[in-house]
Amino acid sequence: MKSPVRICMIGAGRVGKNHSNFISRHVPAGKIVTLVDPVTDILHATGEEFGIDNRFASLEEALDKSDFDAVVITTPTFTHKQLVLSAAQYKKHVFLEKPMALNLEECDQMIEATRSQGVLLQLGFMRRFDPEFSSAAKRIQDGEIGKPMMIKSLTHGPGLPPAWARDLNTSNGMLAEVNSHDWDTLRWLMDANYERVYTEVANFKGAERNVDTPNFYDNVLVNVKFESGALGMISGICPCDYGYDSRVEVYGDKGIMVIGELKGQAVTICTNRDHGLVTPIYRTWPERFSWGYIYELEHFVSSIQNDTKPIVGGEDGRWAVAGVLAGTRSFLEQRPVSLSEVLS
């Protein structure tokens, strides 16, 4: 048995804790040896929780004072580029959360840095590893529903994103922070790039909560035309309150495929015939995608151990960013936007 890959977890907050939990509990081939977070309280609380003794305020300090093979980056989008560049410089393999970056230039720099340093770059699109999504993808590739004609992908998340994530100065908003997964899912399942996008947005829940971020939206519908001629739709609602909802439908010229469902646990009760049957809904993304997280992290460490290329990387992250940029420009300018406008 190979020795475990030594990991530096960057970010001790919500996503950092999620990944630390899955690695330490269910991915023996990886071992978190170092934790980085600039917020001292969170750094130590998460460090205690997962028994990680090496704790630092910055990646620079961690690189200087501890030894590891790879980093897992779970910090806000605007920090990604610098962290990846530093990690690559020190020959650390990189697992990077979505969205990859704020713009394509940053994507290019990260792709180039990891390539030139010979380290792996895997993007945190865990749906690629979810048993349902990955089996669906394989079945589409095998031709079960014929040539894909149309796809609809939704991600609706329960809570209001943090301030940085909804400000178009520090993030590309919900289309990026929540719907990056859908952008990736579209390209992956349709095996086609986007050609043109049109976006409508609305603000209902933010208005209720007195969110005053300029251009804030909490509902979004994107209409996508693919280079293959196929059509796509992305829908986002955040906060949606009702649960964590991630479902896809694909229509091929031979049939329909439905991926995922609202229902969480298969435990149904009825105690009042006027109220009806009650079944749990998926409440959170770790609940919905537990196997996706376990398998993507397993895949990362096993790619390092076996010196193979991860199945989802910088190019995929870059395309998702391109979609986000076109989609955002579309609603700001109230017109369809060609990908060629943002890619050039």
Add this chain to the structure above:
Amino acid sequence: MKSPVRICMIGAGRVGKNHSNFISRHVPAGKIVTLVDPVTDILHATGEEFGIDNRFASLEEALDKSDFDAVVITTPTFTHKQLVLSAAQYKKHVFLEKPMALNLEECDQMIEATRSQGVLLQLGFMRRFDPEFSSAAKRIQDGEIGKPMMIKSLTHGPGLPPAWARDLNTSNGMLAEVNSHDWDTLRWLMDANYERVYTEVANFKGAERNVDTPNFYDNVLVNVKFESGALGMISGICPCDYGYDSRVEVYGDKGIMVIGELKGQAVTICTNRDHGLVTPIYRTWPERFSWGYIYELEHFVSSIQNDTKPIVGGEDGRWAVAGVLAGTRSFLEQRPVSLSEVLS
């Protein structure tokens, strides 16, 4: 177009109103011309509701004073024999609600009376006409799941049955009043007669409600051995409060078939992610079996119009009574009971 069959509805209560509603609203080939009920208030209320002008306290009076082709009998079990005999004597076709009778002698008398008078006798086993059950039956007959090995059939009804229906002196209790449908379903779908039955009963909800009827039970599980060697299970709960529940599973040597579901309308909401998804349940038997009632009544009038034999008749009603008698003896004597003991 043939002229509508003129019907005398006997019983103006719950079942009588149900059948009057379906006939007058959705079965143009039948026309209720006469209504019979000994309870004056109910007689007139139901008569008004469905615009039936000829109203009588007894079948005898109705036979004497009005003209019709057929009777639909919806009164308590202990009244069945006399009503069928009277109707047959006057050459009226008979649609008879389940359970057919209190014992096999009554069944034999009704079968003989209708046969000798040349009138039709159809039993109210509406599941035979439900689109799901009837399609399932056809598919089993067509061999889709192979040779039937095991069947499980349940009927759980929401409310406490009336006093006469739970007293073993005036009824055969829940096994008859509620689970007659399951007894018929077992024979029909398995295409086999019962050979031996064993029954366990319990009393929970009755005890809560201070029901003091001797031998009262509100939960029943029957274990059935068929002559074909196959196994069967019937479960009854009444009152179950949670809804009207009627589902069947059949296992053949080639596979499983599931018939029916708890869910009523396909309208699902979630407004609280801690509570979960909420979907209507079937609340009542008219809701669950609307098409079953419409089609069984259509079948009755069209059998009369076309002089054909109904697909479900006295022999089927008699077998259900035989199962009930064996099942009841089993729990009273705490032993398996062979059908030969009650059939002889």
Add this chain to the structure above:
Amino acid sequence: MKSPVRICMIGAGRVGKNHSNFISRHVPAGKIVTLVDPVTDILHATGEEFGIDNRFASLEEALDKSDFDAVVITTPTFTHKQLVLSAAQYKKHVFLEKPMALNLEECDQMIEATRSQGVLLQLGFMRRFDPEFSSAAKRIQDGEIGKPMMIKSLTHGPGLPPAWARDLNTSNGMLAEVNSHDWDTLRWLMDANYERVYTEVANFKGAERNVDTPNFYDNVLVNVKFESGALGMISGICPCDYGYDSRVEVYGDKGIMVIGELKGQAVTICTNRDHGLVTPIYRTWPERFSWGYIYELEHFVSSIQNDTKPIVGGEDGRWAVAGVLAGTRSFLEQRPVSLSEVLS
């Protein structure tokens, strides 16, 4: 009991037969006395099937030679205006299939003609009468999911539409012929008018079948902005081959509502564990919306008998046409189109 409403069925083809079937079999309050169709074979075949003796090649002839209270119009869209105007002139109540017309001028003429002649005009949006859709609408109005923020409505139909229905000279194509129901559903469930629409289309199945109609499309995705600020999506695929698919999701600021499902009958089998569970899908619109058709036709005749206004009329039909016109202009001109452009 009131005497049945005498109906002249105009059109003896697919839709005419569907409505004739539901009326004659399950709506006793209506009676089809006259049938009109210019195609002699179809006229007589359908007339025989439903026992309709008065048969004519044109409405004019029918008006001249037979007596009735109302017409049910099931002929192609381009015939609607003239038929409605003739019927109204002769004081016949009008049940009109969707889409209402080719343009808003025709809608206005029909609305004015029926209004001025004092006859009823009901549009064939049967979803308004489907138990699931109508219960969902009531629950939304009752505030169960809060203020509606987003809606997605799809109609995917199995077969290739006839030539007239896909030619933009004689029809407004799939957006009108198939998705009229979605246009109406959007306004109805969201209780808001469309403000702006953007449409993408694709052609996959038509291309396979060598359809050479100019501007033909068989896949369509419409992005709708409502006057209320809410968002909407309509998807159409025809022919989709896989079944008849009509489902809606509505998201309010308090929660999600899912209306309808793919599954037809609740009969599931598994005979091969590598293949999986198999459940019937809705195959056709009469199967999916049987109660919708029965109830809309019941509503029409009862509105006539009781002299009340149908719940869905000319104004609703006109709005659906307006949506179609804006949606069509959008994909032809590849830009978002405001309703104000087509309404003025």
Add this chain to the structure above:
Amino acid sequence: MKSPVRICMIGAGRVGKNHSNFISRHVPAGKIVTLVDPVTDILHATGEEFGIDNRFASLEEALDKSDFDAVVITTPTFTHKQLVLSAAQYKKHVFLEKPMALNLEECDQMIEATRSQGVLLQLGFMRRFDPEFSSAAKRIQDGEIGKPMMIKSLTHGPGLPPAWARDLNTSNGMLAEVNSHDWDTLRWLMDANYERVYTEVANFKGAERNVDTPNFYDNVLVNVKFESGALGMISGICPCDYGYDSRVEVYGDKGIMVIGELKGQAVTICTNRDHGLVTPIYRTWPERFSWGYIYELEHFVSSIQNDTKPIVGGEDGRWAVAGVLAGTRSFLEQRPVSLSEVLS
């Protein structure tokens, strides 16, 4: 972090490989250091697959030549007693697969041996750790459906059991080998012991396959009366061919609870509207109960590390054996059998 518990896996066949897989891949707190199997080929193949270097033909040899903290016993039922006694004697903690033993005397000896040596004894009832079953159990205990009145539990497995498992001389047959889980589920979810059981069996698939084991059955239905007055039903079919099916329904005096479903992955397709929707079914027990296995093995090693008593132990295994013995006697003697007859 505590150091991993060192495990000796006893049995390198189907179950041994399943447990080895889950421990080595997803339970870092345990480490398989030794493998035991008398069949040399299987011993080495499984040893290679999971990188276990210490391999022995017998537990005695393993105890003599390697060092470990605990054993996981996955060998046939008739070997259990001697293995547990040996392990206990050497102070090794014991994880024991179901069924616990062939009779109650063996159970008593194992319970006494582990107790007196101060080692843990956990039974392999993984349903207790399945997220759905365990959440259901908690909700029943919390009173969500009121006082339990009736339970139905089924386990239908795909393939024919091996010869030793269907011979009543070396095993208690399907009721033990397959339905042990149901016996445990009944007591657990109903919080009540069995009082009386009645069993019917059938032989269809065995007959097709020319199985000539005396008293062989492949279909079984058990009717259970609990000491609490409640009713229960266990159904077993093996081989059922159609999948791995494990579902439970519980009815309380406040409502119904349905646990589990037939459907495996939430990926549904339809490519033929006459065939219908197709969804994967659970095919195997490792698929259905992956989290149950992971959590039960985590629980075992964490009970050792923290010196706490496992939540499911010898007493639970013994009750399941008692149920099996009563159930078997019932069908052999064709009468209801009281638990008092086998417990005395």
